[in-house]
Amino acid sequence: MSMETPIGLREYPVTKICMVATVMVPLIAAVTNVKYLFLAQFNPFIYEYHQYYRYILFQLGCLNESDVILLVLIWYNFRHLERLFGSYKYLNVISLIWLYTSFIIVLCNIAINSFIPAFKPGVIWNRLPSGPLPLVLALFHFYKQFTPKIYQFQILLFAPPKFWGKGNNNSLEDEGVSNRKRIMLTLTDQFLVDALIVLLVLNQGLVGIFCGFISWVIGIFIEKGLFLGMDHWELPFVDWLLTGKKHRIIRPNLPVTDETALLQEDESVDGGRSSNSIEGSSTGNNTIPARNNERSIRPETLNFTNTNTISTGSSDHIGGTDDQIDDEPVRPLRQQFLDVFRR
Structure with a gap:
């Protein structure tokens, strides 16, 4: 496979769908004033009102505009996975990860809120992350596992000099530069995706860190085969919708002589x-x-x-x-x- 990816999103229909849905769903929800449907809080929506549908909708829309921008950039960088798996397989993997992450995070939320109040009253896990953060963190393992590192570079950092602000003595300056502690930072071409993932997780607070770690472990288990469905899970009629028609062999029409x-x-x-x-x-x-x-x-x-x-x-x-x-x-x-x- 060539290391150069095609320009644009013409060859990546699933990535295009994910990017458009990430922007359009919060936009439509904000215009229609139904953005509160994507807010999954155990108290009062689940515990008092029994609105269990929020456990299904919390990964479909973002509540924060900064999360939308970060997710769009992350989906664009994940297009290498669609090129590797193919559009149909990539969409199957996304749907499978969504099922596993939603089920396990919801199960953990119900279990923790059932046992912790018995020991410490009033302490609950009240909020779930908004947007497809668990889905993206599980796919992040696939990205690190299957995307090759093309190049790496090093950044040389120095500790601040001891004579900082004491004048401009050239001898002291040369001695200070030579005696300063050096810090070598090695980065690869994937540092941009790593930075976007860190910002997305930190933007959700402690809930994002906890759910992100669980989702990352889920991605490892799916890729290693500990969770079933990686090779057998298929969405019906999706292949026909992506391709538009079945592949067929067309013979050239030779002139009739x-x-x-x-x-x-x-x-x-x-x-x-x-x-x-x-x-x-x-x-x-x-x-x-x-x-x-x-x-x-x-x-x-x-x-x-x-x-x-x-x-x-x-x-x-x-x-x-x-x-x-x-x-x-x-x-x-x-x-x-x-x-x-x-x-």
């Missing part, structure tokens, strides 16, 4: 002969017809060297020259008649 008409007739005749040769192979017939794609348009330019046709004569014919082997195929009478006038 006497020669192409003869070749089409020969193909139909050879097709019948090939079926007869397969049925009669048990009788010891080793004659294999020539393939149609090895023929040229002009019959006199046919090249049948190294054919698989074995005659009943002596074995000296095998591997001999073209003059020793009579390998000209049987031609129809009409083709022989036309070849007389051509030559």
